[in-house]
Amino acid sequence: xxDFAALFTxxxxxxxxxxxxxxxxxYFRTAPxxxxxxxxxLFSGRRPKRLITASxxxxxxxxxxxxxxxxxxxSYSIVGDLAETIALILPDPATTxxxxxxxxxxxxARLSTLDDAARKAGILAAWDSLPTTQRFLFTKLxxxxxxxxxxxxxxxxxxxxxxxxxxxxxxHKLMGNWTPQTTTWASLIEAHDPAADLSRPYPFYLAYGLExxxxxxxxxxxxxxxxxxxxxxxxxxxxxxxxxxxxxxxxMTDRFPELAQLKDFLPDGTVIDGEVxxxxxxxxxxxxxxxxxxxxxxxxxxxxxxxxxxxxAYDLLEDEGRDIRQAxxxxxxxxxxxxxxxxxxxxxxxxSPSVDFTGWDTxxxxxxxxxxxxxxxxxxxxxxxxxxxxxKKGDWWKWKVDPLTIDAVMIYAQAGSGRRAxxxxxxxxxxxxxxxxxxxxxxxxxxxxxxxxxxxxxVRKNTLQKFGPVRQVKPVHVFELGFExxxxxxxxxxxxxxxxxxxxxxxxxxxxxxxxTLDDLNALLDQxx
Amino acid sequence: MADVLTFTDxxxxxxxxxxxxxxxxxxxxxxxxxxxxxxxxxxMRSYLATxxxxxxxxxxxxxxxxxxxxxGKTRRIGSATVSFHPAGHVPGSAQIRVEVGGEVWxxxxxxxxxxxxxxxxxxxxxxxxxxxxxxxxxxxxxxxxEETLKAQMNSWWAANAAEGRTSILGAYALGKAQRLxxxxxxxxxxxxxxxxxxxxNAVLRAQGITLPDTIRVTPETKIxxxxxxxxxxxxxxxxxxxxxxxGTSSSAFAxxxxxxxxxxxxxxxxxxxxxxxxxxWAGLNAAIRETGATKIFATHGYTxxxxxxxxxxxxxxxxxxxxxxxxxxDDSDEPLAEDA
Numbered sequence: 045x046x047d048f049a050a051l052f053t054x055x056x057x058x059x060x061x062x063x064x065x066x067x068x069x070x071y072f073r074t075a076p077x078x079x080x081x082x083x084x085x086l087f088s089g090r091r092p093k094r095l096i097t098a099s100x101x102x103x104x105x106x107x108x109x110x111x112x113x114x115x116x117x118x119s120y121s122i123v124g125d126l127a128e129t130i131a132l133i134l135p136d137p138a139t140t141x142x143x144x145x146x147x148x149x150x151x152x153a154r155l156s157t158l159d160d161a162a163r164k165a166g167i168l169a170a171w172d173s174l175p176t177t178q179r180f181l182f183t184k185l186x187x188x189x190x191x192x193x194x195x196x197x198x199x200x201x202x203x204x205x206x207x208x209x210x211x212x213x214x215x216h217k218l219m220g221n222w223t224p225q226t227t228t229w230a231s232l233i234e235a236h237d238p239a240a241d242l243s244r245p246y247p248f249y250l251a252y253g254l255e256x257x258x259x260x261x262x263x264x265x266x267x268x269x270x271x272x273x274x275x276x277x278x279x280x281x282x283x284x285x286x287x288x289x290x291x292x293x294x295x296m297t298d299r300f301p302e303l304a305q306l307k308d309f310l311p312d313g314t315v316i317d318g319e320v321x322x323x324x325x326x327x328x329x330x331x332x333x334x335x336x337x338x339x340x341x342x343x344x345x346x347x348x349x350x351x352x353x354x355x356x357a358y359d360l361l362e363d364e365g366r367d368i369r370q371a372x373x374x375x376x377x378x379x380x381x382x383x384x385x386x387x388x389x390x391x392x393x394x395x396s397p398s399v400d401f402t403g404w405d406t407x408x409x410x411x412x413x414x415x416x417x418x419x420x421x422x423x424x425x426x427x428x429x430x431x432x433x434x435x436k437k438g439d440w441w442k443w444k445v446d447p448l449t450i451d452a453v454m455i456y457a458q459a460g461s462g463r464r465a466x467x468x469x470x471x472x473x474x475x476x477x478x479x480x481x482x483x484x485x486x487x488x489x490x491x492x493x494x495x496x497x498x499x500x501x502x503v504r505k506n507t508l509q510k511f512g513p514v515r516q517v518k519p520v521h522v523f524e525l526g527f528e529x530x531x532x533x534x535x536x537x538x539x540x541x542x543x544x545x546x547x548x549x550x551x552x553x554x555x556x557x558x559x560x561t562l563d564d565l566n567a568l569l570d571q572x573x
Numbered sequence: 574m575a576d577v578l579t580f581t582d583x584x585x586x587x588x589x590x591x592x593x594x595x596x597x598x599x600x601x602x603x604x605x606x607x608x609x610x611x612x613x614x615x616x617m618r619s620y621l622a623t624x625x626x627x628x629x630x631x632x633x634x635x636x637x638x639x640x641x642x643x644x645g646k647t648r649r650i651g652s653a654t655v656s657f658h659p660a661g662h663v664p665g666s667a668q669i670r671v672e673v674g675g676e677v678w679x680x681x682x683x684x685x686x687x688x689x690x691x692x693x694x695x696x697x698x699x700x701x702x703x704x705x706x707x708x709x710x711x712x713x714x715x716x717x718x719e720e721t722l723k724a725q726m727n728s729w730w731a732a733n734a735a736e737g738r739t740s741i742l743g744a745y746a747l748g749k750a751q752r753l754x755x756x757x758x759x760x761x762x763x764x765x766x767x768x769x770x771x772x773x774n775a776v777l778r779a780q781g782i783t784l785p786d787t788i789r790v791t792p793e794t795k796i797x798x799x800x801x802x803x804x805x806x807x808x809x810x811x812x813x814x815x816x817x818x819x820g821t822s823s824s825a826f827a828x829x830x831x832x833x834x835x836x837x838x839x840x841x842x843x844x845x846x847x848x849x850x851x852x853x854w855a856g857l858n859a860a861i862r863e864t865g866a867t868k869i870f871a872t873h874g875y876t877x878x879x880x881x882x883x884x885x886x887x888x889x890x891x892x893x894x895x896x897x898x899x900x901x902x903d904d905s906d907e908p909l910a911e912d913a
Contacts, residue, residue, distance in 0.1 A: 116712075493839075
């Protein structure tokens with residue numbers, strides 16, 4: 045794994061994309077095929093299944109290092125990464141061996157078939173024979189979540205350079221349901237039959253937030269749809285079968301069994317981009333309703349009736365087996381409309397309505413009604429735009445409604461982890477209830493690094509009490525918090541839970557006495573909850 | 574028996590000698606462990622420091638009443654006997670030993686147990702009570718061996734020089750910068766310094782410390798005249814417009830915090846070298862063991878974890894709240910405005 049560790053080090057040492065791509069491309073030119081395939085798998089989210097629990101790994105590592113478990117946990121909370129914590133606290137290896145990446149992945153699979161004592165012995169032997177960086181990567185493989193600053197896109201670009209293939213074609217080849225156990229380098233990368241896998245989705249086209257409405261040109265060039273608050277999905281009907289992919293390339297087919305009937309109404313060779321949306325009586329339900337179904341692999345009957353879903357169709361990517369992504373949006377949408385017109389109303393498929401508007405002013409007014417419709421604002425699409433891959437600027441924009449806001453007082457601060465290990469970045473906020481401050485949310489994003497440093501210096505000098513890693517601070521600073529939604533929550537002292545809370549700005553101009561009250565928060569709950 | 578040292582809101586206080594150690598508010602008599610800004614502050618009526626620390630303290634604090642003492646020499650103050658012993662942190666840094674009626678307490682300031690080739694090496698001092706920092710008081714902090722570190726820095730610099738890039742290395746102006754100067758291979762190329770680093774170099778050279786030749790960066794400095802240069806910068810200068818004059822460059826940061834991948838990445842530099850003027854986990858534990866002390870006070874750093882660890886190890890361990898900052902990544906340690 046020495047060469048893989050060297051690749052990791054080169055990639056990790058730089059912030060420059062070109063250097064990362066060059067390092068990856070070098071690796072793809074020289075590494076053995078098995079290792080290359082695993083590298084692609086790891087950087088495209090196909091990590092091996094986690095076979096040993098994180099808590100066992102912690103216990104073994106603490107024991108091997110001769111440290112109490114609580115001290116391991118404290119270290120982990122500072123480092124912010126389990127594999128890194130383990131790699132750092134273990135004693136240096138006495139002797140080292142160089143085995144391939146594939147060897148170690150297979151070793152992990154082999155250990156998983158053994159009993160607990162044999163697993164422990166195998167893991168400890170591996171830790172004892174690997175230098176720190178390799179130990180870190182080996183443990184990353186054990187714990188999963190292989191995020192090390194290489195996106196799938198970046199990896200694909202490097203692969204395109206190394207194999208002299210078209211990047212888009214490679215992107216397509218890498219999608220779908222393969223694993224290194226079910227394919228080979230030759231058939232996945234070198235073979236010229238990319239359509240072999242009928243489940244394979246198209247890369248999603250993702251939009252950026254709108255920067256400047258005035259730069260869009262005449263409103264007549266654009267289509268507007270509500271931006272629904274569900275789960276973006278791609279529905280594929282091919283060869284009598286169907287598949288539902290999430291934006292993160294998760295296969296969600298079994299999580300939404302009610303969508304299975306769509307394949308009876310849609311012809312083979314149909315691919316629809318849309319939003320899986322909780323929906324009843326022709327009305328979208330709040331994201332809250334859908335939340336109960338996220339993360340469930342199988343769905344009990346009760347949930348199916350409580351939170352039924354539809355596919356709200358946005359776009360048609362494949363029609364009669366042909367990839368029509370290069371056709372203008374207006375044409376694709378017209379075909380989508382025809383297609384859906386032939387599907388009975390009982391089927392859980394709807395065409396996302398396009399919003400009639402005469403000019404940007406009228407659209408801006410309508411946008412204010414987004415929350416009442418359980419929408420997040422508008423999606424603006426240029427009528428002649430092709431369906432691109434990945435996040436691109438220019439043809440598609442999200443025009444989200446402004447967040448809800450409240451001014452709150454910071455009362456607790458906690459150090460962050462990982463890249464924010466020595467900064468206080470996680471704050472708890474409170475609003476007034478009479479003379480008391482009632483905590484109601486945490487937030488940890490939205491400030492600049494410079495502001496986080498300022499708050500950190502202040503926290504160090506203004507701590508009233510410490511509770512483990514949490515510091516109670518003087519209630520002095522007011523922050524304007526933004527959030528996307530609010531709902532009642534019996535689990536929170538304040539009785540509310542916020543969706544996506546973050547700091548919009550540090551209100552240096554406001555004394556704490558002018559922060560909002562619990563009544564203000566409840567008024568928002570009554571209106572939007 | 575009364576405590577030899579007590580902890581007040583002005584600093585560490587010795588009632589028997591009526592003096593403070595590294596106070597952070599103005600007092601009459603201050604004993605100073607070393608010249609870093611969080612330990613050596615302005616406004617004391619009189620100062621006492623080691624002979625080796627005095628020039629830097631004078632340079633930083635200007636016209637002060639400063640008395641000096643050699644390492645290991647004792648001095649009677651009131652009914653206390655004090656002496657200064659090498660702390661291995663930066664040149665001139667000291668642990669301060671205070672003895673009252675046979676009871677010995679040691680305030681260690683900041684310290685490092687491994688020799689760096691520049692600072693007077695750390696000397697364990699036997700005592701009953703030991704006041705320790707714990708900036709890096711978690712077992713994940715393990716310093717890179719000096720030889721490995723040298724090889725890492727030299728190969729980084731040499732590779733940059735070969736590819737026509739300037740190497741910008743960020744480090745504290747006092748201590749860390751000079752330590753790096755003595756570690757690197759000065760034959761690779763010219764060494765340029767930020768004004769704050771060069772001012773400290775001048776003070777240390779004047780007291781007889783040998784450093785490689787360096788060139789002060791001024792507004793007139795043209796990087797084209799110094800191909801393949803290594804630039805030693807302060808952390809704050811490195812982030813600002815000052816660093817833009819060096820053209821195509823690779824930046825690196827030298828700090829104990831670089832042991833953590835997350836912190837390395839947040840710095841957004843190209844490289845992070847794991848090097849600190851503070852003790853790592855093993856160093857802290859070894860130092861405490863060697864004092865023979867049973868009573869330990871943890872001042873700055875991961876105090877709550879470290880206190881709990883020491884208590885579990887059988888020590889009478891306490892946490893003391895101070896205004897010492899340890900090794901900060903984000904602030905310069907400069908007390909005064911310096912010319913750039």
